[in-house]
Amino acid sequence: MAATTGTPTAPPTSVSGVTAEQNRVIWLLLVAAFVAILNETTMNVAIPHLIRDLNITAVAAQWLTTAFMLTMAVVIPVTGFLLQRYTTRQIFITAMTLFSLGTLVAFLSPGFELLVTARVIQASGTAMMMPLLMTTLMTIVPPQHRGRMMGRVSIVMALAPAIGPTMSGVVLDSLGWHWIFGIVLPIALVSLFVGARWIRNLGETREAPIDVLSVILSAFGFGGVVFGLSQIGGGHGGSTDAGDAGATATVTLVASFAIGIVALALFGWRQVRLQRSDAALLDLRVFRSINFTLSVVQLGVMSLAFFGAITLVPLYLQNVLGRTALETGLAVLPGSLAMGLAGPLIGRIYDRRGTQILLIPGAVITSVVLWFYATVGTDTSFVLLVVAQTVLSIGLALSFTPLFTASLGSLEPRFYSYGSAVVGTVQQVAGAAGIALLVTVMSGVSAGMGGGVEGDAAGARTAFMIAAIVSLPLIVGAFLIRKPADQIEGAGVPAH
DSSP: OOOOTTSOOOOOOSTTSOOHHHHHHHHHHHHHHHHHHHHHHHHHHHHHHHHHHTTOOHHHHTHHHHHHHHHHHHHHHHHHHHHHHSOHHHHHHHHHHHHHHHHHHHHHOOSHHHHHHHHHHHHHHHHHHHHHHHHHHHHHSOGGGHHHHHHHHHHHHHHHHHHHHHHHHHHHHHTOTHHHHHHHHHHHHHHHHHHHHHOOOOSOOOOOOOOHHHHHHHHHHHHHHHHHHHHHTTTTTSOOOOHHHHHHHHHHHHHHHHHHHHHHHHHHHHHHHHGGGTOOSSOGGGGGOHHHHHHHHHHHHHHHHHHHHHHHHHHHHHHTSOOOHHHHHHHHHHHHHHHHHHHHHHHHHHHHHOSHHHHHHHHHHHHHHHHHHTTOOTTOOHHHHHHHHHHHHHHHHHHHHHHHHHHHHTSOGGGHHHHHHHHHHHHHHHHHHHHHHHHHHHHHHHHHTTSHHHHHHHHHHHHHHHHHHHHHHHHHHHHHOOOOHHHHHOOSSOOO
């Protein structure tokens, strides 16, 4: 582990085993990640308003999220290489500059086309933030303290989604959609300027030429798969305009998947060849660690079930129970707050007791709540749903912190950046798959029953049941993932 560039090695000054300067860097990265996630969660609630205000169709409005997801899917796999070649400070400034620029363009956008462009710019910066944060934590935090530091990440991942929908509902009702970006912009700019002043370089960089063919294959591979997934669930809530629309959508979907799968196969083959000389864009040797692989699979299954479910809950609350956007945002607030507050405690438990004491109850709680959601109807209590969402959030909090920490902690330090990129990519693709699958099932069942409140309720029940079935392997996986040996003993050799 390298000392902070340009400064002498200092003794730890906190219980987390990091110096005061390193601790400041971590907090700056956490604030930047918070702003990026806040931006995304506020945007989800704004889509219906944008359809009306910009006079666009639901299919067109989908591009505001599809373009963001596509950009994330293309950029995240490249971050493993970027974090190897460029310094912490360079990546942070680049990421926050892109995000701030995209937010400014969105705030000033007069129409739809420029707003989509702004979303792409925003996503380019957002995609770098979480891998940068994860890699930095793994680089500077001693193994025995990583759980509690990952607990801070849980706070960010929980509080941003808690505040985002509620803030969005208030802003949309009072100021208009432009101010969603107007409120985020000054926070982003302050983060950029403070970070540019205070962040110093951590770890080491290496000179390596970028493989252009790998970048192209990655873009077509991950981009094709995510675009195909977005097309599966893309039509919910919109109208079908013509008889040829379905056939065109099917051709687009099949072509996207075909291109994506072929490109991914070629991408993987090329990485295996390039990693022999340490020149891979995304080094796949991370999967030699069984514990990392199991953790990533567990994280992928959880993301598929979780992101699909949290997309359905607002649709169910508004379409079936008739709740407003603000009420929907308030419904998820207690759970997100509980998840954030529990993060540091869960991190400490991980540091002392390991994975299974957290993962097993987390997986059981998550699955039980999803099975409860499979029973909802037109008269389900709103208060009961708020309680269920809160319990679900606690189950997820018990899972995410140990999975993040155990997965990356199972790797050699030189693979931290690649591992962070893999974790981010799996979350992105699995989340897109979950949203596409569950929204499509809900819409299909509802349409088959003639729509209306009863049809939407039946569609929601069926989709939640699929999420519940998908969640069952999580209970098995929870018994298989273990805490890396270096995080238990303070040894220098990661477990594999």
